[in-house]
Amino acid sequence: MSYSSNPGTFGFETTQRLSPTADGLGRDGARYGRTGIIHTPHGDIRTPAFIPVATQAAMKGIPPEQMKDLGAQALLSNAFHLFERPGEDVLDEAGGLGRFMNWSGPTFTDSGGFQVLSLGAGFKKTLAMDVTGLKSDQVIADGKERRAFVDEDGVTFKSPLNGNLHRFSAEISMGIQHKIGADVMFSFDELTTLMNTRSYQEESVERTYRWAQRCVAEHERLTEVRADKPYQALFGVVQGANYEDLRRRAAGQIASLPFDGVGIGGAIEKRLLGQTCAWICDEMPEERPRHVLGIAAVDDIFAGVENGGDTFDCVSPARCGRNGAVFTRDGRWNIMRACMRHDFRPIESDCDCYTCTHYTRAYICHLLHAHELNGLTLASIHNERFFVRLLDEIRASIDGGYFDDYKRETLARFYAHGSKG
Numbered sequence: 339m340s341y342s343s344n345p346g347t348f349g350f351e352t353t354q355r356l357s358p359t360a361d362g363l364g365r366d367g368a369r370y371g372r373t374g375i376i377h378t379p380h381g382d383i384r385t386p387a388f389i390p391v392a393t394q395a396a397m398k399g400i401p402p403e404q405m406k407d408l409g410a411q412a413l414l415s416n417a418f419h420l421f422e423r424p425g426e427d428v429l430d431e432a433g434g435l436g437r438f439m440n441w442s443g444p445t446f447t448d449s450g451g452f453q454v455l456s457l458g459a460g461f462k463k464t465l466a467m468d469v470t471g472l473k474s475d476q477v478i479a480d481g482k483e484r485r486a487f488v489d490e491d492g493v494t495f496k497s498p499l500n501g502n503l504h505r506f507s508a509e510i511s512m513g514i515q516h517k518i519g520a521d522v523m524f525s526f527d528e529l530t531t532l533m534n535t536r537s538y539q540e541e542s543v544e545r546t547y548r549w550a551q552r553c554v555a556e557h558e559r560l561t562e563v564r565a566d567k568p569y570q571a572l573f574g575v576v577q578g579a580n581y582e583d584l585r586r587r588a589a590g591q592i593a594s595l596p597f598d599g600v601g602i603g604g605a606i607e608k609r610l611l612g613q614t615c616a617w618i619c620d621e622m623p624e625e626r627p628r629h630v631l632g633i634a635a636v637d638d639i640f641a642g643v644e645n646g647g648d649t650f651d652c653v654s655p656a657r658c659g660r661n662g663a664v665f666t667r668d669g670r671w672n673i674m675r676a677c678m679r680h681d682f683r684p685i686e687s688d689c690d691c692y693t694c695t696h697y698t699r700a701y702i703c704h705l706l707h708a709h710e711l712n713g714l715t716l717a718s719i720h721n722e723r724f725f726v727r728l729l730d731e732i733r734a735s736i737d738g739g740y741f742d743d744y745k746r747e748t749l750a751r752f753y754a755h756g757s758k759g
């Protein structure tokens with residue numbers, strides 16, 4: 339099956355589907371997992387794919403050439419951070435995000451909604467959350483610390499960079515993302531937390547729908563105005579927290595609009611991640627690509643893939659690398675531990691990354707303790723490669739018809755020692 343909302347510029351085709359099973363989470367036991375190809379003006383992405391996060395048009399400590407070498411197919415940057423610094427006009431002048439950072443492959447930007455809204459809540463950048471049982475809208479509206487205010491038209495917030503008051507709306511986000519010039523953009527949505535009340539979640543889903551309609555209108559206008567630039571695809575974002583009816587309603591709303599793809603976003607309790615993806619896929623046309631925003635862990639990736647996710651972004655490899663935590667087939671562990679000081683093996687003997695083929699655990703341990711920047715670089719290269727390769731292997735397992743075995747063996751080994759992540 340092939341789908342192209344804009345022939346010759348952006349499209350998605352499915353290669354292989356996962357077969358239904360008795361415990362499949364979709365309609366009639368459906369499993370929406372699949373392999374496919376996303377076509378963009380800057381090249382193809384074979385899915386499922388891991389999309390590393392280059393927040394400020396840069397991977398921390400890793401040049402783009404090295405990202406290509408370790409197999410990254412696309413990079414995701416942050417519209418809000420680039421709006422704050424250096425400003426979207428600089429990226430437009432440079433010829434777009436990819437050219438600005440010397441990355442010739444496909445690029446994504448998120449809408450800035452997450453960053454703007456999380457100023458009000460202060461929660462972590464992960465999709466899956468632990469729920470404390472507390473239900474209160476005051477969680478994101480707490481007194482002096484509150485830095486973001488939502489109204490019908492958009493969000494007003496105080497810059498974390500300089501304290502200036504800014505305004506984000508559907509139209510402003512689209513204007514910024516068009517100037518940044520990524521191949522895939524996301525509509526401006528309101529993010530809630532799992533602690534918000536049910537009635538607030540309902541209001542928020544409806545508001546996000548109205549913002550989505552405005553994003554589409556502004557996107558179509560800007561696409562026409564900027565017809566000399568490469569086509570930029572727009573994905574609509576589905577919210578609705580943990581509520582099945584709200585997720586289904588939101589997915590139906592996004593499906594009714596001419597988006598090029600869908601972003602599965604918002605707060606989701608970890609145990610419901612796969613189920614939430616399946617609810618959304620139930621309501622969506624199958625031919626649109628699906629991006630799962632802000633995945634947190636290896637088991638979340640499997641749950642997301644099995645239930646229809648095509649692309650995934652995750653800050654864990656970089657964030658963990660900075661603190662010496664490395665991802666391996668045998669779990670996540672810290673390379674700064676004392677026992678590493680005399681360990682002259684690579685992080686993983688069967689890893690093909692630049693770090694593992696050139697450097698020892700002892701050396702990386704030393705660099706990180708000495709706060710040498712190369713320590714961050716080497717640990718991050720390995721971690722990014724770990725996730726890129728994980729998705730490459732998952733893709734091969736779906737095409738080869740052995741996904742279930744691969745999933746079982748990989749998760750059993752990764753979590754055998756009670757590893758986090």
Ligand SMILES: [Zn+2]
Pocket residue numbers: 685686689690691692693694695719720723
């Ligand atoms: Zn490695």
